[in-house]
Amino acid sequence: MQERRLAIAAVVTVAVLATAAATFLLARQGTERASPTAPTGALASPAAGTTAPFTPAADGPTASPDPQPTTPSEPPVEIGQVLDAGNLDAELVILYNRAELVNMTGWTLADTRGDAFRFPDLTLFLGGEVRLRSTSGTSGPAVVYWGRTSPAWGSGDLLTLRDADGELVDTYVVP
Numbered sequence: 001m002q003e004r005r006l007a008i009a010a011v012v013t014v015a016v017l018a019t020a021a022a023t024f025l026l027a028r029q030g031t032e033r034a035s036p037t038a039p040t041g042a043l044a045s046p047a048a049g050t051t052a053p054f055t056p057a058a059d060g061p062t063a064s065p066d067p068q069p070t071t072p073s074e075p076p077v078e079i080g081q082v083l084d085a086g087n088l089d090a091e092l093v094i095l096y097n098r099a100e101l102v103n104m105t106g107w108t109l110a111d112t113r114g115d116a117f118r119f120p121d122l123t124l125f126l127g128g129e130v131r132l133r134s135t136s137g138t139s140g141p142a143v144v145y146w147g148r149t150s151p152a153w154g155s156g157d158l159l160t161l162r163d164a165d166g167e168l169v170d171t172y173v174v175p
Contacts, residue, residue, distance in 0.1 A: 076102055077124065079109070079161055079172035085153040093132040093153070095161070097124035104130070106164030111157045117146050 076099030084090035102124045110116035124130060130142060134152040137145035157174040
């Protein structure tokens with residue numbers, strides 16, 4: 001059990017360090033980092049991003065003994081929970097809308113292995129949530145099904161939520 005925990009911690013640490021290194025290199029090249037904002041208007045499209053310069057710490061990125069997922073700013077939609085990871089029949093991801101009306105059509109939820117779910121025509125109201133189930137089923141306004149034949153998530157996986165333009169919205173490390 002201890003070996004598994006150490007292996008999981010190593011994987012998470014590598015993922016966090018790779019993300020920090022990439023962010024640092026992009027910042028050194030003068031690349032701006034997107035900062036999503038809540039959509040406005042009666043009918044909203046996916047979160048439109050505004051850009052703001054990213055300034056790394058003076059001494060560069062550092063590793064933390066307890067890595068935390070990072071987001072560009074307060075996400076309009078956040079990955080709230082991953083339940084029963086590794087159990088196909090029960091595993092699900094719960095996403096919460098913290099902004100106004102958000103159209104999630106074309107958004108993706110992916111892991112670092114390249115597995116990605118693309119959201120269908122789906123609009124979330126302020127305070128609403130949607131549940132993504134890995135198994136097959138009939139999707140509706142509050143639950144969408146991926147149709148997988150094997151579990152999508154495992155402990156230590158880094159999940160990335162991106163809007164329809166590919167802009168980072170939120171990240172989450174599966175406990």
